[in-house]
């Protein structure tokens with residue numbers, strides 16, 4: 001498989017890192033004046049690996065000598081994820097919570113053996129898929145190690161096989177370490193697709209998708225990742241779970257849901273069986289312009305509630321539309337309204353029929369058909385945006401994203417409250433938003449914030465994040481629609497699921513992981 005290691009201080013493939021394009025530099029100066037660049041130190045000072053030799057030997061016995069790594073370069077690449085605070089710490093050379101070792105099992109049985117050894121010696125285990133987490137879910141116990149004998153990053157990179165394909169039932173069983181593109185390539189050999197394309201697709205893994213209940217850009221057509229999972233296996237310190245023996249059942253509560261979204265805190269997902277679809281013969285993405293964000297949202301609701309959702313549907317608010325289309329000379333010109341991208345995938349006949357039906361509804365509601373060019377531009381550039389975040393950090397602009405979801409009747413209110421919270425806690429910020437995922441009953445709002453980084457960007461962002469999280473939960477919206485809980489959202493989880501919900505999570509954790517070695521500090525309040 002073609003796994004490219006990400007840059008330790010930036011998003012993505014190191015070869016694809018770029019300087020800020022000149023056109024964007026002009027925009028930045030107009031919006032924020034001249035900011036102080038945020039340097040990235042080339043120094044790499046990691047605490048030395050603190051695991052005693054006999055403890056390392058136990059892991060070597062489980063997975064083989066070659067797959068227990070303690071060198072600084074490997075441990076650095078398994079330190080935290082890719083949120084903006086993670087990137088700021090990495091730029092500052094803060095690697096204080098690097099794991100003591102990176103352990104790479106090659107099979108379910110090796111994961112079982114690793115967990116048995118870690119459990120016996122109270123060594124914390126942080127499952128690591130693609131490392132694209134943005135909620136502090138890979139943080140691990142810090143420098144004091146909180147009473148653990150050490151911390152290992154359980155890197156699932158070697159478990160990257162397509163284990164089985166059932167073309168009759170249209171399911172496939174995949175190992176957790178497969179990255180998005182590799183999973184799609186293996187399925188393509190069978191004429192199949194998963195249809196899961198989050199913006200982190202190029203680096204995120206199958207196990208990570210399951211462990212965080214990820215949602216991709218084609219969720220309207222293919223569904224969220226958790227909705228695709230028909231079965232899974234997981235290893236826990238107290239035994240294994242093998243779930244999903246039928247397409248549907250009434251055999252009590254659905255225990256798959258205990259592992260989906262469990263973020264490594266209840267067990268290690270060692271395979272998932274997913275529902276797959278036939279690879280589309282045709283894809284078509286169009287742009288539509290709406291006079292306002294509200295008008296576009298009403299159109300989305302109309303489609304969702306008449307079972308006419310396309311494969312992809314997303315809508316940028318006025319600010320995001322203006323920034324995306326902006327060229328500095330046109331700033332202040334007539335409003336571009338709000339851009340919606342509408343995509344259809346399937347056979348020629350399916351795409352033709354659905355395109356016509358959806359276009360008729362959108363035109364009838366006052367949308368302006370912009371043709372395929374904006375849709376094509378979105379499809380071509382959709383995995384490039386995260387690289388721009390690093391280029392903006394380079395020139396002193398803090399950029400971060402957050403997301404939520406709510407019912408249609410509350411979308412307006414949640415949008416206003418979160419936008420207001422971000423603007424008032426981050427002086428000089430530009431707040432952009434788009435509707436990223438749509439359901440019959442509601443939608444997800446995805447905010448992007450850009451602001452001058454100032455002297456202490458970590459503190460500036462922390463204050464804004466608290467304000468936005470308070471605003472979301474006070475308005476009754478979820479703390480996260482698809483980024484998961486990690487450590488960052490944990491303080492707000494009880495507000496969402498209540499104290500009984502928290503006690504239930506703690507009881508599950510106590511049963512599956514009584515010593516508490518699995519991803520301590522993540523998910524469970």
Ligand SMILES: Cc1cc2nc3c(=O)[nH]c(=O)nc-3n(C[C@H](O)[C@H](O)[C@H](O)COP(=O)(O)OP(=O)(O)OC[C@H]3O[C@@H](n4cnc5c(N)ncnc54)[C@H](O)[C@@H]3O)c2cc1C
Pocket residue numbers: 011081082083126127128129130131132133134137138156176197198199200203204205206207208209210211212213214215216217262263264265267268269270386482483484486519522
């Ligand atoms: C630029 C960018 C864009 C993003 N876009 C999206 C998006 O469009 N949609 C979306 O849903 N998310 C998005 N994310 C968030 C992130 O990519 C997802 O949460 C993704 O599912 C994480 O997958 P991963 O393989 O990188 O997991 P990791 O980051 O490695 O791990 C995530 C969590 O799951 C645990 N974990 C990983 N593998 C396993 C396993 N096999 N068993 C048990 N626990 C495990 C980890 O311990 C950690 O707590 C984005 C992130 C970035 C940086």
